[in-house]
Amino acid sequence: QVQLVESGGGLVQTGGSLRLSCAASGSTSSGYTMAWFRQAPGEEREFVAAIRWSAYIPYYADSVKGRFTIGRDNANNAVYLQMNSLKPEDTAVYHCAAGTAVVVPLITRARSYDYWGQGTQVTVSS
Numbered sequence: 001q002v003q004l005v006e007s008g009g010g011l012v013q014t015g016g017s018l019r020l021s022c023a024a025s026g027s028t029s030s031g032y033t034m035a036w037f038r039q040a041p042g043e044e045r046e047f048v049a050a051i052r053w054s055a056y057i058p059y060y061a062d063s064v065k066g067r068f069t070i071g072r073d074n075a076n077n078a079v080y081l082q083m084n085s086l087k088p089e090d091t092a093v094y095h096c097a098a099g100t101a102v103v104v105p106l107i108t109r110a111r112s113y114d115y116w117g118q119g120t121q122v123t124v125s126s
Contacts, residue, residue: 002026002115004096009120012086016124020081021073022096022117030054033099033107034079036070038092038122045095047108049081059107064090086124093119 008020022034035050049070051058058070069082079096099113106112 002028002032002098004098004115004117006094006096006117006120008080009094009122011123011125013125014087016086017082017084018086018122020083020094020096020120020122021078022080023076023078024098025077028053028077028098031100033102033113034070034072035097035099035107035113036079036081036094037097037110038090038094039119040092043092045110046092047110048094050107051079052102059104061108083122086122088124088126091122091124093121095119 003025005023012018030053033050033052036048037045038048039045047061049060051070067085071080096117097113098115101107101112
């Protein structure tokens with residue numbers, strides 16, 4: 001079992017920045033892929049970014065490429081999502097996920113992930 005706990009969400013103005021963190025505990029493994037998904041009200045869960053624990057190979061959705069950065073915080077067994085140049089359309093609940101898929105497009109699909117955090121709200125005001 002893997003437990004994931006997100007933090008760092010909040011309210012920010014358009015153009016602002018936020019940094020989300022996902023702390024992992026339990027049976028974590030270097031073989032996992034860690035990802036961020038987001039879900040706005042009435043919408044399906046959407047892939048944002050992913051990274052493998054064992055190698056720095058990030059992958060991003062086109063909608064966030066160049067604005068968001070996913071990275072590993074090995075000292076704290078965590079993954080972060082640095083979000084810059086935020087837009088109102090980035091407003092959603094952001095979820096951290098862990099799974100064993102390692103290739104595209106599998107890593108972009110929510111059903112490829114076995115473990116999920118409870119989510120953290122990000123609201124971008126216009």
